[in-house]
Amino acid sequence: MGRWEPNAVERLQYAAVALFLERGYAEVTVAEIAERAGLTKRTFFNHFTDKREVIFAGAAAFEADIVKHLTEVHADAKPLDAAVQALTRGGLDLTRYGEAACARRQVIASSPELQERELIKMAALARVIAKKLEDRLVPGRIALFSAQAAIAVFTAAYDAWIDDITADFATLMRQSLADMHLAIS
Template sequence: MPRSGAEARRRLQQAALELYRERGFDQTTTAEIAARAGVNERTFFRHFPDKREVLFGGEADLRAALMQEVADAPDGLQPLDVLLHAFRKAGRVLEENRPFSEPRLELIGKTPALRERDLAKAAFLTEAVAEALRRRDVPDRLAGLAAQTGWAAFHHAAQAWIDDPSQSLDAHLLQAFDDLRALSANAPPAQVRPES
C-alpha cells in the first residue's frame, strides 16, 4: 500500500496509463485502476473525480506555474516572447516525466473522451495565460490571441517532441516559436475592406 497521498496518486496515474494502453480507455474501470495501483476504489475517488481526470492531474499546478512564469518574465518582451519564456519552463516538467508524458500524449491523441477533456483543459489554461498577459498590461484582444497562438505552438512542439525524441522539447519549442514568427513575418498586409 502506498504510504503517502502523493505516492498513491502517482501509482494511480501509472496504473491507469498502463491499463488504458493494454485494454483501452473505455474498457478500463476505476476499480481495475485502483486494484493495479494497490489501493481501494475509494482512494481513487479521493484523488480523481473520474477516470479521465487521472491523466490530467497536476493541471492546477501547471496553470499556477504558467501564470507565475508569465508574471516573472523579463520586462520589455513582446507577448509571444513572454509565452515562450513561460512554456520553456513548463516544458521541463514534461521532459522530466517523459516515461509518463509520452504515452499519455499518444493515448490522448487516439481516445476521443480524453481529447475532449484535453481540449477543455487547454481552453482553461489558455484563458489563465491570457489573464496573466493582461496583468502585464497586454491589451485584452492581443492577450487572448497570443495565448491561443502560443498554446497551439506549445502543443505543436510537444507533438514534434513525441515524433522526434532526438531533440529536446525545448529545441522543438524554440523551433515552433521561430516558425510562428516566420509565418507572421511573411503574412501579406490585411486588405482594406470597402464599407458596406
C-alpha cells in the same frame, strides 16, 4: 497491500496508465484501476473527480509552473514572446519525465474523451496566461489571442518532441514559433 500503504494517488495514476496502454481507455473500468492499485472504486473517486482526471492530475502543477515562469519574463517583452518563453521553460521542466510523457501522450491520442479533456485544460491555461498578460496592460482580446497562439506553438512543439524525445525542446519551440509567424504574417 495493506489499507494504509502510502501514495494512493500515484499508485492510481500508475495503474491507470498501465491499464489504458494494455487495453485502451474505454475498455478499462475504474474498479479495475482501483483494484490494481490495491484500493476501491470509492477511493478512486475520493481522489479524482472523474475517470479522465486520473490522466490530468499534473495539469494544475504545470499551470502553476507556467505562471511562475511568466512572471519572470522581462516586463517589456511582447505578449506572444512572453507567453512563448514561459511555455518553453515549462516544457523544458516537463522533458525530465520523458518516458512517462510518451505513455501519457499515447493514451490521450487513443481516446476522444481524453482529447476533449486535454483541449479544455489547454483552453483554461490559455485564459490564465491571458489574464497574466492583461496584468502587463495588454488589452484583453490581444492577450487572449497571444496566449492561444502561444499554446498552439507549444502543442506543436510538444508533439514534435514526443516524436523525437532526444530533440532539444527549446529549438522545437523556436521552429514552431517561426512557423506561426509564417502562418499569420
